[in-house]
Amino acid sequence: MYQIKRMDEDNVEGVALLEKDNFTDGWSLESLKEEIDNPDALYLVIEDDENKKTVASAGLIVSFDTADIMNVSVSKDYRRQSLAYKLLTKLIEEGRKIGVREFTLEVREGNAPARALYEKLGFKCEGIRPDFYSNPKEGAAIYWLR
Numbered sequence: 001m002y003q004i005k006r007m008d009e010d011n012v013e014g015v016a017l018l019e020k021d022n023f024t025d026g027w028s029l030e031s032l033k034e035e036i037d038n039p040d041a042l043y044l045v046i047e048d049d050e051n052k053k054t055v056a057s058a059g060l061i062v063s064f065d066t067a068d069i070m071n072v073s074v075s076k077d078y079r080r081q082s083l084a085y086k087l088l089t090k091l092i093e094e095g096r097k098i099g100v101r102e103f104t105l106e107v108r109e110g111n112a113p114a115r116a117l118y119e120k121l122g123f124k125c126e127g128i129r130p131d132f133y134s135n136p137k138e139g140a141a142i143y144w145l146r
């Protein structure tokens, strides 16, 4: 069984590990820790009850009625079990409760699994920002859920 929880001091190191494993330029532990106390941030994780491992993460940074979705990742051994879908559904629901009306995110153009995930959640691609990412250089697809 899995639990969806707020990111906190107990699981933030697990989120930093997910960042390290899944991204070439992932967030550091220090940057993630700052979001725990950020009143404009809401970060959720999924924990595996069996081994207490943090296996998925996703966050919102809120500005007025708009929120940026950040740090979406799922541990390699736990993929294709709808964890990202469930976590983002919960994150969007929690965001709406605190007044968010529009959600946006950027994703590497070539990241087909993530783009399919966002499209399944109802996000629409509204533009491409060329060369947005480095290491390796790639454009960003900009998605909105309005």
Ligand SMILES: CC(C)(COP(=O)(O)OP(=O)(O)OC[C@H]1O[C@@H](n2cnc3c(N)ncnc32)[C@H](O)[C@@H]1OP(=O)(O)O)[C@@H](O)C(=O)NCCC(=O)NCCS
Residues within 6 Å of the ligand: 022, 072, 073, 074, 075, 078, 079, 080, 081, 082, 083, 084, 085, 086, 106, 107, 108, 111, 112, 113, 114, 116, 117, 118, 120
């Ligand atoms: C993208 C990622 C978060 C998906 O996590 P996940 O838990 O495996 O995704 P889910 O099981 O919830 O899948 C939900 C939907 O996403 C799409 N999807 C997920 N993985 C996919 C894949 N490998 N290929 C095609 N579609 C995929 C499908 O539409 C899927 O729905 P379906 O199961 O009905 O086909 C995960 O692959 C990951 O962590 N990737 C590395 C980090 C990353 O790229 N993060 C996004 C940065 S913007």
